[in-house]
Amino acid sequence: METNLLCLEKECAFNKSGSCYASHIKVEGYDAYITPETYCDTFRDSSSFSLSNYGGNISLTSTQNISCSADNCKYNISGGCSASFVQINPQNANCETFITK
Numbered sequence: 001m002e003t004n005l006l007c008l009e010k011e012c013a014f015n016k017s018g019s020c021y022a023s024h025i026k027v028e029g030y031d032a033y034i035t036p037e038t039y040c041d042t043f044r045d046s047s048s049f050s051l052s053n054y055g056g057n058i059s060l061t062s063t064q065n066i067s068c069s070a071d072n073c074k075y076n077i078s079g080g081c082s083a084s085f086v087q088i089n090p091q092n093a094n095c096e097t098f099i100t101k
């Protein structure tokens, strides 16, 4: 399966080989002006979160399934993400694709 959302946060329970299976994600960063001020709020540490007990939808996530509060990002359109490709970083699950307007 193809997706345009690459997640390098391998510690996340929803991550399988760089693809996200959270079905949709929430990226936070309301006051962000740089990438480290953004983060994926859907991240769940695999050491303490088990998908086998998870009652939510487990399906491949793409950029169309992102809700984002980073209003200062040029890709943010009314809380959605218009980027054709998004990368979530291994450090604190922040959004590498963030760029200021």
Ligand code: SF4
Pocket: 027, 029, 038, 066, 068, 069, 070, 073, 074, 075, 076, 077, 080, 081, 082, 083, 086, 095, 096, 097, 098, 099
């Ligand atoms: S590219 Fe911008 S709008 Fe898209 S998820 Fe990252 S911070 Fe949010």
